[in-house]
Amino acid sequence: MTMTSHSRSNPRSDAAAGSVPARRTGRWIEDWRPEEEAFWEETGRPVARRNLLWSIFAEHLGFSVWLIWSVSSAFLVAQGFSFTPQQLFVLVALPNLVGSLLRLPYTFAVPRFGGRNWTMVSAALLLVPTLLFAWAVQDPGTPYWAFCLIAATAGLGGGNFASSMANINFFYPAAKKGAALGLNAAGGNLGVSLIQLFLPVIVGGAGIFGLVKASEGGIHLERAAWVYAGLAVVATFAAWRWMDNLATATSRPREQMQVVRKPHTWIMAFLYIGTFGSFIGYSAAMPLLIKLTFWVPEPTPLGTGIYFAYFAFLGALVGSATRPLGGWLADRFGGARVTLAAFGAMIVSTLAVLWTLTRLTPNPTADPAIATDNQSWFPFFLGFFLCVFAATGIGNGSTYKMIPAIWRTEAERTSEAGTPARSAALLLATKQASAAIxxxxxxxxxxxxxxxxxxxxxxxxxxxSATKGAFVVFTAFYAVCALVTWAVYLRRPSAAAAARPGTMAGAGI
Known part of the structure; x- marks a missing residue:
């Protein structure tokens, strides 16, 4: 395995022949054959693991910065900002919108600039939302519109996921993609949980169940921003020092964009709204949801009911922990089967959460008696909600296993085993699967x-009432997702339907 372009015997002739073009600078691996068992065992595995490790670290920070507003928004009022609950939910939602829009260009950046190079850039960009956050929260006079703009920049952390997953997809053989992508995603997703756990401690807002005490001197949200700005610098250096670019991970934008013409791209995107969209949406909203539903700020200073900072991190923690389990189960039983089971569990668990909400009385501005009554239902609410998170994590892992499997199956159906055409088809399938991701x-x-x-x-x-209505809509959506999964990827088609190009039902996806 060669590490830089300087070791190529004749890069000009190779490029002219249509193979991987030579790279002028940087840390590039020119020879990468993960599907060959001997190469993988002797050379590929340790390199892939090293890149996976630092990819997880960088992606973890990206998720943390992406969700920094999810828990800090609940402290803004205590720090002197007079924002309404609706305004706070918008601050929580904006980073997710921007992060989703950035995922497409971030994915295309990997084959354009190299996975290592883009990890360095994307980690360094995290300094923008963190430093702006530190500036804004120190001035109670900062207008709401400025908060919206700064919250939107946190979406830079959301784009990291797509480039990280696309990069790791190139490093691993098909049989190990599910577990590798699951670990990579879980490490990133865990950033949501850890920032929700430690931010209250760092800023002085709360301890951890009495085991760790909050710092004294009031709430200082800017402290969290300084911590993550420093970690972004560490991630940038680590990517520069220990990660690699794959010269084989190349693709023209037009070649990548062909995936938008594939019906399976949009079917899987629809299903991923149900799994990952639920995970990140619930994670972002959970701190405010607990605060508004189970907490009354009077009597001061401790208030009455359930303090959100003690429990907000649990959902993201459970969803992150079960994501690699979903990838492992998909490797063993098939992604479509596991995804269908995950949606089934999400339907049942969401209905259970909705049932607990029907037992609650809306909290007035300050009524400790009602808050105490609602508090007795919180263990049921939390337990059922954690089941929802667990199912979303499993579904996240299984859907990401399905994506490369779909493209690989199509490549195998259109080529003969052991031929150059099969090798070319599998390479193209890997590139398109990364674009589809x-x-x-x-x-x-x-x-x-x-x-x-x-x-x-x-x-x-x-x-x-708004919360109840939202859960009703979510339950119906999960039912549709389950039906689509069964109809497209599991239902046994007729002989004529099975012969049609693009049919995946019964293909063992």
């Missing part, structure tokens, strides 16, 4: 914007 990830992440907006529902006067 970007499109699917971008569309799926829109759910992270829609869910907080649905919870805010400014057209509904009672916040609790």
């Amino acid at each position: 970007g499109v699917i990830g971008a569309v799926g992440a829109i759910g992270g914007f829609l869910i907080p907006i649905a919870f805010s529902s400014p057209w509904v006067e009672d916040p609790l």
